[in-house]
Amino acid sequence: MTELARTPANLRRLFKRVDLAPIPTDEVLGRSLEMWRSQRGDKLAPHENDILLNLTSELRSHSMIAEALPEEGRDFALGAIGSKAEAMLGGSETRLTRIAERRIAARLRHLFYLAITRGEAVDVQFFDRGKSYEAFAAPVASDSGVPALLCTFRSDEWRAGRC
Numbered sequence: 001m002t003e004l005a006r007t008p009a010n011l012r013r014l015f016k017r018v019d020l021a022p023i024p025t026d027e028v029l030g031r032s033l034e035m036w037r038s039q040r041g042d043k044l045a046p047h048e049n050d051i052l053l054n055l056t057s058e059l060r061s062h063s064m065i066a067e068a069l070p071e072e073g074r075d076f077a078l079g080a081i082g083s084k085a086e087a088m089l090g091g092s093e094t095r096l097t098r099i100a101e102r103r104i105a106a107r108l109r110h111l112f113y114l115a116i117t118r119g120e121a122v123d124v125q126f127f128d129r130g131k132s133y134e135a136f137a138a139p140v141a142s143d144s145g146v147p148a149l150l151c152t153f154r155s156d157e158w159r160a161g162r163c
Contacts, residue, residue, distance in 0.1 A: 011114075014107050015124045018114070022123035022136060029136045032059050032152035033121060036138045044119065045139040051150050052080055059152060061085070065140065066096065066112055067148040076112055088133075088155055103128050108151070111137050116147045131155045 011018055024030045035054055039046035048065050055063060061082040069075045076096040078089075086092050090100025096112075099105045107126055114137075115122045121138035135153035142148035 011110065014110055015126045017123075017125040019123040020114075020118065020120070022121050024123050024134060024136055025125070026134045026154050028058060028062055028154055029123065029134055029152050031056075032063060032150070033123070033136055033138070035059065036121060036140075036150055043141075045141045048140040048142050048148055048150070051140055062154055063150060063152040065148060066108075066137070066151050067142055067144070068112075068116065068146050069095075070146060072097075074109060074113075076109070085151075085153065088153065101128075104133070107133075108135065108137075111135055112149055112151070115139060115149055 022033055024033055036046065036051065039050050039054060052065070060080075061084045064081040064085050065079045066076040067079065069077055078094050078096060081089070081092065081094075088101070089104065093099045096105050096109060107124070107128075111122060111124050116139065119139055121136060123134065123136045125132070125134045127133070133153060133155045135151060137149045137151045140148050140150050
C-alpha cells in the first residue's frame with residue numbers, strides 16, 4: 001500500500017502542486033526532465049557542463065543553472081539564463097534575491113531548497129498575477145562543489161476554468 005505524503009502548509013500556500021516524483025504537465029519541462037535523467041544515468045547528479053551541452057535551443061531558452069551561495073544565506077547565483085526564463089524573472093539579474101519578480105523569487109527559492117534537500121528532481125505549479133507557472137528543478141554537480149540545480153520553467157496566461 002502506498003501512502004500519499006501531506007504537503008507542508010508553507011508549500012501549500014506557495015504552490016498549487018508539488019510533485020516529488022515529477023511527471024511535468026508541460027511538454028518542454030518533460031523533455032528537460034528526460035534529458036536530465038539521461039545525463040544522470042547511474043550518477044547522483046549529472047555535471048552542469050554536460051547538461052548545458054545537451055540542452056536544445058528551446059530547452060535552453062526556458063532554463064537556467066542556479067548555484068547555492070552558502071556564504072550569502074539563502075541566495076542563489078543564476079547562470080546560463082535563457083531568454084524566456086529571463087523574461088519570466090523580470091530581467092537579467094544574476095542573483096535570486098535581486099530579481100524583479102520578488103514573488104517568483106520566493107517560490108523558486110523554496111523549490112531550489114526542496115530539490116537540494118531531496119537530491120532529486122521536483123516539479124511545481126503555481127499561479128501569480130494572472131499567469132500559470134510550472135517549474136522543474138533538479139540537482140547538478142558543479143565545479144565549485146556547492147549545490148547547483150538545473151531549473152526549467154514556463155508560464156501561460158491563466159484563464160478561468162482552466163486547471
